[in-house]
Amino acid sequence: MDEVNKIRKAFFEKDDKKNRIAKDFNRSWATVDSLVEMPREALASRGKRNRKPTVITPDIVKAINDLLETEEMLQVRKKQRYTAEWIYNKLSENGVYKGKSRTLRDAVSDIRKMRTQSKDKSFLPLEFVFGSTIQIDHGEAEISLNGQRISGYLFVAQVPGAAIRYCQFYLMKSMEAWGAFHECTFLFFQGIFPAVIYDNDSVLVKKVIGRERNQTSFSHNLEEHYGFTSRFCNKGAGNEKGAVENGVGFCRRNYLAGVQEFKDTSQLNQYLEGECREFINKNRHYKTADALSALYLQIKERLQPMTSANSWVKWEDVKVNRYQTVSYLNHGYSVPERYSGADVRLAIGAEEIKIYQNHELIAVHPRQFIKGGDSLYLDHYLDQLRVKPGALWDCKAVRSHMFEPELLQYWERLKNRLELSAANKEFIKVLLLRRQYSQAEFMMAIGFGLEYGAIEYASLANILKQLTNPSPVYPGHDWLAKNLPHIAAGGLTWEIDLSQYAELTKEAAHVN
Secondary structure: OHHHHHHHHHHHOOOOOHHHHHHHHOOOHHHHHHHHHOOHHHHOOOOOOOOOOOOOOHHHHHHHHHHHHHHHHOOOOHHHOOOHHHHHHHHHHOOOOOOOHHHHHHHHHHHHHHOOOOOOOOOOOOOOOOOOEEEEEEEEEEEEEOOEEEEEEEEEEEEOOOOEEEEEEEOOOOHHHHHHHHHHHHHHHOOEOOEEEEOOOOOOEEEEEOOEEEEOHHHHHHHHHHOOEEEEOOOOOHHHHHHHHHHHHHHHHHHOOOOOEEOOHHHHHHHHHHHHHHHHHHOEOOOOOOEHHHHHHHHHHOOEOOOOOOOOOEEEEEEOOOOOEEEEOOEEEEOOHHHOOOEEEEEEOOOEEEEEEOOEEEEEEEOOOOOOOOEOOHHHHHHHHHHOHHHHHHOHHHHHOOOOHHHHHHHHHHHHHOOHHHHHHHHHHHHHHHHOOOHHHHHHHHHHHHHHOOOOHHHHHHHHHHHHOOOOOOOOHHHHHHHOHHHHHOOOOOOOOOHHHHHHHHHHHHHO
């Protein structure tokens, strides 16, 4: 185009002859003549081709029109018209069309528009009163838990018309995750929104019949407990909840960029909530420039009051196997030995599993998701190990247990002083002391035992008794003067010094 402009400039502004221009630009006289005579408006489309796709031949256009005319003749209902995919399959089977599906679908769309059977969609601009509605959706995301890459679902709740959102991550998208997210969302906003907008997720909707929704019992339970109204988007109309669709992408890009490492989902969700609060505290509305923190307070004032807290779980009846575990989705969860073979009930939540027998809570476990992962508590197997001490270090619960460094040091001392079988027995009895004392008391006693060389069970039990029993109260001078004046008059004082005993204990430890 630059050369064309130079040719025209030479002719119109410099008054060069066409022959001279043709020679200077190495172009034929006819080419120069056409460029000079061509109207400026025509130059813009010069060189462009208005070719029609060679795949969509007149025969194919006729075949499409024939099908659409048949459709009109039969007065087929709009929802039962031939789809572009159906037309593609029909023409392909008959050997009429041999191109790609996408090309034919575009052709069908163009022909329907020409026949005024369809038109481009238009959308209504929507505006919601702050605090009247919230939109909830989820999208897939990847994280790393303890070094293992795993996929899950990022749930997001967003206030339409404002960049005020809340997100949490769950490793499943079943009803217990939906329930837990609703509870957390309303706690985050400190109130309940009158209306919640969703798509047609199968956890909430069993069947879509026109504009009617056959909701699941869980969806009705949500409405009844929190007192809000559910609103569902039209099928395939994600734009009707565009705020939260964008919110899912925003949270995924800004809070979970890359594959971030977390110890567990509890740590991850604390991080996500912190990020959401920080964004609200630091940013302004993208249109009005109002502080989001001020809008958050406005929204909170318009919400319905919170209902009683609810733990959203699903129940399942199972039997404890011979390994003292119950199985759920190929993961094992341990119970104490006395429940082996018993029938129990599982309360399955988004992040934990509670085990009941006859309404009594007998165990609580973090829910497992990583393949091959089981949750086995060492304490549940100590009664068996007391009878079979030789299996101590081959027991799966022991091998997976994270012992404190002090306890491992305690075990090494036992092993060096006693035979292996006796060391195992002593260590198991020591571990059983956890049932009687707090973790702080137990570890303090372990520390004293290591310090003074008192590492057998009996010594440790004695240390724990001394730590947990109140120290004897010795009478002071005032008490003596009032109750035993003859002794007080003799100048009797109470002095306690255990330093010599401590030194003797240390010496005995060195001798051993």
